[in-house]
Amino acid sequence: MDISTIIAGLLTLTIFTFLYKDNPLYKMAESLLIGVSIGYVLVITWTNTLMDMLFEPLFSNAELSLIIPLLLGIFMLGRFSNKTVALSRIPIAVMIGSGAGIAIPTMLYNRTIKQLSASVMPIFTDSGGFNISGIIVIVGLLATLSYFYFSREHKGKFGVFAKLGTYFLMLFFGTTFGYTVMSRMSTFIGRMEFLLSDFLKITH
Amino acid sequence: MQLLPRHYVFLGLFLLIGITMVLDIPVDVDVSPYTKQMYAYIDSIPEGSTLIISFDHEASSLPEIRPIALAVLRHTFQKNLKLIGVSLYPEGTLIGYRLINNVAKEYKKTYGNDFVYLGFRPQYIAAILAMGESIEKTYPQDYLGNDYKSLPMLSKIQNYDDIKAVISIADGSLTTHWIEYGGQFNVKVLGAVTAAMVTTYDPYLASHQMTAMIGGLRGAAEYEKLLGMKGGGSRGMLAQSAAHLYVIFLIVLGNIFYFRSRKKRGTS
Numbered sequence: 001m002d003i004s005t006i007i008a009g010l011l012t013l014t015i016f017t018f019l020y021k022d023n024p025l026y027k028m029a030e031s032l033l034i035g036v037s038i039g040y041v042l043v044i045t046w047t048n049t050l051m052d053m054l055f056e057p058l059f060s061n062a063e064l065s066l067i068i069p070l071l072l073g074i075f076m077l078g079r080f081s082n083k084t085v086a087l088s089r090i091p092i093a094v095m096i097g098s099g100a101g102i103a104i105p106t107m108l109y110n111r112t113i114k115q116l117s118a119s120v121m122p123i124f125t126d127s128g129g130f131n132i133s134g135i136i137v138i139v140g141l142l143a144t145l146s147y148f149y150f151s152r153e154h155k156g157k158f159g160v161f162a163k164l165g166t167y168f169l170m171l172f173f174g175t176t177f178g179y180t181v182m183s184r185m186s187t188f189i190g191r192m193e194f195l196l197s198d199f200l201k202i203t204h
Numbered sequence: 205m206q207l208l209p210r211h212y213v214f215l216g217l218f219l220l221i222g223i224t225m226v227l228d229i230p231v232d233v234d235v236s237p238y239t240k241q242m243y244a245y246i247d248s249i250p251e252g253s254t255l256i257i258s259f260d261h262e263a264s265s266l267p268e269i270r271p272i273a274l275a276v277l278r279h280t281f282q283k284n285l286k287l288i289g290v291s292l293y294p295e296g297t298l299i300g301y302r303l304i305n306n307v308a309k310e311y312k313k314t315y316g317n318d319f320v321y322l323g324f325r326p327q328y329i330a331a332i333l334a335m336g337e338s339i340e341k342t343y344p345q346d347y348l349g350n351d352y353k354s355l356p357m358l359s360k361i362q363n364y365d366d367i368k369a370v371i372s373i374a375d376g377s378l379t380t381h382w383i384e385y386g387g388q389f390n391v392k393v394l395g396a397v398t399a400a401m402v403t404t405y406d407p408y409l410a411s412h413q414m415t416a417m418i419g420g421l422r423g424a425a426e427y428e429k430l431l432g433m434k435g436g437g438s439r440g441m442l443a444q445s446a447a448h449l450y451v452i453f454l455i456v457l458g459n460i461f462y463f464r465s466r467k468k469r470g471t472s
Binding site for chain 2: 016019020021037040041044045048049052053099102103106107110111114115117118172175176179180181182183184185186187188189190191192193194196202203
C-alpha cells in the first residue's frame with residue numbers, strides 16, 4: 001500500500017469522527033483540507049494563469065497588449081489601501097461591463113426564449129392522442145408563474161390556480177431534495193468503497 | 205426522535221453501507237432513457253472523431269464523479285474516439301489528468317495520438333468562448349508543457365467545428381456555461397453530472413439545448429450495464445438502495461414520533 005493511500009484513509013476516518021462529535025482531530029483534518037485546496041488552487045493559478053497567459057507572453061514574446069490586463073490586475077490590489085481604492089474601481093467596472101455585455105443576451109436567449117419555446121408543445125401527438133406531458137408542462141408553468149404574480153390578490157379562481165402552482169413547486173423541491181440525498185449518499189458510498197477496498201483491503 | 209442521539213443515526217448508516225458493500229450482492233438496474241440516450245449518442249459518433257472532455261468539478265465530489273467519469277471515458281476509448289481533456293475548475297485539473305491517463309492505459313492509448321490533456325484555463329466563460337475561436341490560442345501548450353502543434357492529434361483541430369461534442373463532467377453549474385456559451389458555436393454538449401444537478405439540467409435536455417446526460421452513481425451503474433462491465437456504480441447500487449430505505453425509515457419514524465408527541469401535547 002502506498003503512502004498516499006494510507007494518508008487518505010486515515011484522513012477519511014478522521015473526518016468521520018465528526019459524526020460522533022466535534023474534536024481536535026477533525027479540526028486538524030478540516031484545516032488540512034482547506035490549506036491544501038487553497039495551496040493547490042494558488043499553484044494552478046500561478047502556473048496556468050499568471051505564467052502561461054500573462055508573464056511568459058508579455059516578457060518572452062513581447063505581446064505588449066498584455067500590459068492592459070496586467071495594469072488592471074495591479075489596480076485591483078488598490079483595494080488594500082484607502083488612498084488607492086479608487087483605482088480598483090476601474091478593473092471592477094471593466095469586469096462588470098464586459099461580463100454583463102456577454103451574459104445578458106446569452107442568458108436572455110438560452111434561459112428565457114429557448115426555454116419558453118420548449119414549454120409550448122402541441123396539444124395533440126402525431127397519432128392524434130393528447131400530449132399529456134405537454135399539457136402538464138404548460139399548466140405547471142402558468143400555475144407557477146401565477147403564484148409569483150403579486151399585482152393581484154390570490155383569491156377566487158386565480159387563488160386556486162396560484163395554489164396549484166405551489167404544488168408544482170413542492171414537486172420540484174421534493175425531486176431536487178431526493179436527488180441531493182442520493183448525491184450525498186453516493187459520495188459517502190464512494191468514500192466507503194475506497195476505505196474497504198484500497199485502504200483496508202476487505203473488498204476488491 | 206430527540207431521544208435518539210444523532211450519532212446513532214450516523215452509526216446505523218455507516219454500518220448499513222459497510223455491510224452491504226462487503227456483501228457485494230449484484231443489483232440489476234433498469235437503464236433510464238437518459239442513460240440510453242447518452243450511450244446511443246456516443247456510440248453513434250464515427251471512430252476517430254474528436255471530443256472535448258471537461259473536468260468541471262471539485263475534489264470533494266470525486267467519490268461520486270469518479271465512477272461516472274470512468275464509465276464515459278471507457279466508452280469513448282472503446283469506440284476509438286480521440287479525447288481532448290480540459291478543466292475549467294482548478295481542483296479538477298489533476299483529477300482529470302489522472303483519470304484520463306488511467307483509462308487510456310487500460311485501452312493502450314497513446315498520449316498525443318489518441319488523447320491529450322490541455323489542463324486548466326481561468327474564467328470559464330472566457331475560456332469556452334475563446335476555444336470557439338481557436339483552441340490553440342487558448343491553449344498554446346498542453347498540461348505537460350508540449351507545444352500545441354507538436355501533438356499529432358491536434359494538427360487538424362482549430363475550434364469547435366472540428367469537435368463532435370463536449371462532455372462536461374460536473375458537480376455544479378458549469379455545464380450550463382458549456383450549453384449557453386458553447387451552444388453559440390453549435391457544439392453538442394453532453395453532461396455527466398452529480399445526482400444533485402440532475403434537476404438543474406433537465407430543462408436543457410427537454411429543450412434540446414443539451415444533447416444527453418447521465419446523473420449520479422445510479423447513472424454510472426446504468427452506463428456500466430450498457431458497457432457490459434462492473435465498476436464503482438454497480439458496486440454501489442446495493443448500498444445506495446439500502447441507504448435510501450434507511451432514510452425513508454427514519455422519515456417515517458420521525459413522523460410517528462412527531463404526531464405522537466403532538467397528540468400528547470393536545471391531550472395534556
